[in-house]
Amino acid sequence: MRFFVYESVSLTVREQNEPGVNGEIGMQSFRSFIRGPIGKILLFLFVVPFIITGFYGYFESGGRSADVVAEVDGSPIYGRMLNERVQQMRQQVLSQSPGVDPALLESFISPEMVLQGLVNNELLAVEANNAGLSVSEDQAARLVVDFPQFHGADGKFSAEAFEQFVRARGMNQRSFIRSLRQDLLLNQVRSSFEDTDFALPTEVAEQRRLAEQQRDIRYVRKTVAELAAGYDVSEADILSWYETNQNSFMTPEALRLQYIAVDPAALAGESEITEEQIQAEYASRRAAMEQVAARAERRRAAHLLVAVNDEQSAAAAEQKIATLQDRLAMGEDFADLAKDASDDASTASTGGELGLVGRGDLPESMEQALFALAEGEVSAPVVTDAGYHLVKLLSVQTRELPEVEESRDAIVADLEKRAAEVRAIELADRLEELAFEHSDLQTPSEQLGLPLQVTGWLTPTQSDGLLQHAVVREAVTSSAVREQGMNSELLQLPDGRSLVLRIGEVRPAEPMPLADVRDRIRSSIQRERALLAIDALAESGREAVAGGADMADVASLVDAEIRTQEGLTRTDAMPSAEVVRAAFSAPRPAEGAGSVEVLRLANGDLVALSVVAVRDGAAPLGDREQAMALAELASVEGGRSLRQALMLLRNTTPVDIYESRLRPEVVE
Numbered sequence: 001m002r003f004f005v006y007e008s009v010s011l012t013v014r015e016q017n018e019p020g021v022n023g024e025i026g027m028q029s030f031r032s033f034i035r036g037p038i039g040k041i042l043l044f045l046f047v048v049p050f051i052i053t054g055f056y057g058y059f060e061s062g063g064r065s066a067d068v069v070a071e072v073d074g075s076p077i078y079g080r081m082l083n084e085r086v087q088q089m090r091q092q093v094l095s096q097s098p099g100v101d102p103a104l105l106e107s108f109i110s111p112e113m114v115l116q117g118l119v120n121n122e123l124l125a126v127e128a129n130n131a132g133l134s135v136s137e138d139q140a141a142r143l144v145v146d147f148p149q150f151h152g153a154d155g156k157f158s159a160e161a162f163e164q165f166v167r168a169r170g171m172n173q174r175s176f177i178r179s180l181r182q183d184l185l186l187n188q189v190r191s192s193f194e195d196t197d198f199a200l201p202t203e204v205a206e207q208r209r210l211a212e213q214q215r216d217i218r219y220v221r222k223t224v225a226e227l228a229a230g231y232d233v234s235e236a237d238i239l240s241w242y243e244t245n246q247n248s249f250m251t252p253e254a255l256r257l258q259y260i261a262v263d264p265a266a267l268a269g270e271s272e273i274t275e276e277q278i279q280a281e282y283a284s285r286r287a288a289m290e291q292v293a294a295r296a297e298r299r300r301a302a303h304l305l306v307a308v309n310d311e312q313s314a315a316a317a318e319q320k321i322a323t324l325q326d327r328l329a330m331g332e333d334f335a336d337l338a339k340d341a342s343d344d345a346s347t348a349s350t351g352g353e354l355g356l357v358g359r360g361d362l363p364e365s366m367e368q369a370l371f372a373l374a375e376g377e378v379s380a381p382v383v384t385d386a387g388y389h390l391v392k393l394l395s396v397q398t399r400e401l402p403e404v405e406e407s408r409d410a411i412v413a414d415l416e417k418r419a420a421e422v423r424a425i426e427l428a429d430r431l432e433e434l435a436f437e438h439s440d441l442q443t444p445s446e447q448l449g450l451p452l453q454v455t456g457w458l459t460p461t462q463s464d465g466l467l468q469h470a471v472v473r474e475a476v477t478s479s480a481v482r483e484q485g486m487n488s489e490l491l492q493l494p495d496g497r498s499l500v501l502r503i504g505e506v507r508p509a510e511p512m513p514l515a516d517v518r519d520r521i522r523s524s525i526q527r528e529r530a531l532l533a534i535d536a537l538a539e540s541g542r543e544a545v546a547g548g549a550d551m552a553d554v555a556s557l558v559d560a561e562i563r564t565q566e567g568l569t570r571t572d573a574m575p576s577a578e579v580v581r582a583a584f585s586a587p588r589p590a591e592g593a594g595s596v597e598v599l600r601l602a603n604g605d606l607v608a609l610s611v612v613a614v615r616d617g618a619a620p621l622g623d624r625e626q627a628m629a630l631a632e633l634a635s636v637e638g639g640r641s642l643r644q645a646l647m648l649l650r651n652t653t654p655v656d657i658y659e660s661r662l663r664p665e666v667v668e
Contacts, residue, residue, distance in 0.1 A: 081118075144180065482503065
């Protein structure tokens, strides 16, 4: 008989111990080729939602009150659960990489991305159901018992170690087992796709031939910057450009805003808190804390089991438990008796200890008996499905509650904050009325005793100050405020402030002084001339190549030296990613140098290149490396099969995603 305090965490059951490659450059190239940029994208968009999100609390009924953000074949995914998954993923990444910019992490691990992983999990659950796959709670529980992480020093399962593991993660054991059960079920579905693919030696050989291929190239490069620096630009040219392109050199329109703000933080401390209020608040809090403490009470228990099974009838078990009671009454030690006579093999060796348990962790009859005992007492025989138990209360772990003096400062601060919030609501309501009744903000300011504040010059493109808030930007651009000069409605800001604003002054857009933009104009003219020259050189170069010109001829034409690079690989970043792609897209050279290709890079530079030699990756692999390469390629193919299966399920299963509910916590 086993007793678990279950809760949910995603446990990796199928461990992947992939051996490393001892400096094998060929295998590294193969791995890089197989798991290139596309593989990385798929890793984060597909695999990470599976592994990191898990199913902690995913099937708990407690989320039923949350908004439904998606439905998969009628099964809901709740917003509260989605938000928990997002936060868990972000926290896990931050714990592993503390230096990650939180803003970047927030944009990368978004609710939309995580939701796709949860939807994929639901799709796999649908497939598992259709295929008749199942995993029982007993199977999941046995896995927990066998897991080395939950074993004590004696190598046997430790209920206390398991308890500490789940509690350290803010969990309970029951939902852990249900979550593990669901993970095992989904792993069955994934394995049916991922683990049934295979790769042939000929496929590995072809992949390695391409992945490890090296090319020698000759090339010339004429840069826009090099040409631009050689052009002189006159003052007349600059003035003409300035007059022709004046719209490109305008200062943006600017505004000064007048506003009255109600800030609860600024009102804190204005209200006097009486002793009666403090005592009443403490009494209310104490009552709530006592209820929480009662529910959170933990009891260290031990038990002794006489099993009822095929080998022992209920009558025999009842007689044996009575005998054990008599032995205890005669002074025998409970722990020694449990070691000697208990049929619960998982706890007998530790004297029947169950560790700390709370309400809901034991069968109901055992729980009632345990929580009725005083420390050191042993219960009367308790009947469960497993047989007859004697339960002993070893100790009680309760939470000590603070006295009023310990809580005074916090209570006063909270009461002041509450009073400030009430006062802020009253002021905001009155401000809204006065702003509607008057055509200015001076009168509301005087009547409310709140300062009329004025911003500096603000431009529409600013993302700081008041304009960082979407509600302010929307108010400023509204017809009533912008065109009719009215006061805005009451605006609620994310920082808790309420405000009303109006436009005080407008400074129209106007041309920037020529002195401020002279250097920019000179650079623009130089670049424009250089691009025209590069266009002409590129056209001439292509015509020359078509007429039979070689690399030396093209280099002379564009006035650039010939450079060489040997052993170029697909992953090289130099001379540039575009040049590398062009080199590996070019045909193999015939005898001697290959054909010359003239191309333009994204930054406008001209490049002419020629592939002069190609060496395929053909180094033989040992048996171990060959096996690893086959497994690597099979894994990639298995992942592709799983993604294709998910696409098919997505197209054949009703999936509804409610995008407007994905970020309910975000307030602009």
